[in-house]
Amino acid sequence: DTGVSQNPRHKITKRGQNVTFRCDPISEHNRLYWYRQTLGQGPEFLTYFQNEAQLEKSRLLSDRFSAERPKGSFSTLEIQRTEQGDSAMYLCASSLAYIDTQYFGPGTRLTVL
Amino acid sequence: AQKVTQAQTEISVVEKEDVTLDCVYETRDTTYYLFWYKQPPSGELVFLIRRNSFDEQNEISGRYSWNFQKSTSSFNFTITASQVVDSAVYFCALSVETSGSRLTFGEGTQLTVNP
Numbered sequence A: 001d002t003g004v005s006q007n008p009r010h011k012i013t014k015r016g017q018n019v020t021f022r023c024d025p026i027s028e029h030n031r032l033y034w035y036r037q038t039l040g041q042g043p044e045f046l047t048y049f050q051n052e053a054q055l056e057k058s059r060l061l062s063d064r065f066s067a068e069r070p071k072g073s074f075s076t077l078e079i080q081r082t083e084q085g086d087s088a089m090y091l092c093a094s095s096l097a098y099i100d101t102q103y104f105g106p107g108t109r110l111t112v113l
Numbered sequence B: 001a002q003k004v005t006q007a008q009t010e011i012s013v014v015e016k017e018d019v020t021l022d023c024v025y026e027t028r029d030t031t032y033y034l035f036w037y038k039q040p041p042s043g044e045l046v047f048l049i050r051r052n053s054f055d056e057q058n059e060i061s062g063r064y065s066w067n068f069q070k071s072t073s074s075f076n077f078t079i080t081a082s083q084v085v086d087s088a089v090y091f092c093a094l095s096v097e098t099s100g101s102r103l104t105f106g107e108g109t110q111l112t113v114n115p
Helices: none
Strands: A005-007 A010-013 A019-024 A031-037 A044-050 A053-057 A065-068 A075-079 A088-095 A108-112 B003-005 B010-014 B019-021 B024-026 B032-039 B046-052 B059-061 B064-069 B074-079 B088-096 B109-114
Touching: A005 A088, A010 A019, A019 A088, A019 A108, A031 A075, A044 A065, A053 A065, A075 A088, B003 B088, B010 B019, B019 B109, B024 B074, B032 B074, B046 B059, B046 B064, B046 B074, B074 B088
Parallel strands: A010 A108, B010 B109
Antiparallel strands: A005 A019, A019 A075, A031 A044, A031 A088, A044 A053, A065 A075, A088 A108, B003 B024, B019 B074, B032 B046, B032 B088, B059 B064, B064 B074, B088 B109
16 A cells, blocks of 8 residues: 655756656545645645645645646646745645545655755 | 644653643634644654544553643643654644645644653
8 A cells, every 4th residue: 555655856956947746646545735845844735636626726826836636646736937935845645535634745855046 | 714833843852751742723613633743854744643623532542642622722742751763843733624624734843852
């Protein structure tokens, strides 16, 4: 029984470049969440999916951010025209249903130079 | 809006000491869920426990125990006979159905257990 996986684990990019992260949830989990965590802080909610439908986006998610979950399986989070303020750990979590426990992946650490 | 406060930023203890991590939450919802997660240096958040608002029974799991008190809006976590492997950042979190069950986290408590 595999857990949530995220790729890549680390990404270093130059300001202005586009980056894309992938999250593979636990098999059969309907809900998928993205969070962002900066140094010394707790994770902050970005967006979530119920199957393939994106149901909510946080105000933290500017127009440069877009997330998809085609076919309700894996999800991608893209950041366009990265800025130094985007440097953070991006965490993905999945749950079986809307009130169930969320299980987290190892995260993708983004560094924008 | 939901809020979680973990007033202790850092705690340092010597191995075998007992330690309690505090968590205070705020919500106007009557149905809610409380969680504790552990984040070791590797970075992955590890689920420890979940309680719902209708179940105030305290829980014990090995060296871990949790005290849920609705009267004081607190959900504290105690580690008995701490070990070096317990060193990590611990997060308390809250979710409510009316907010899509997203998690609202506290700022975390860095626990260091020294040998």
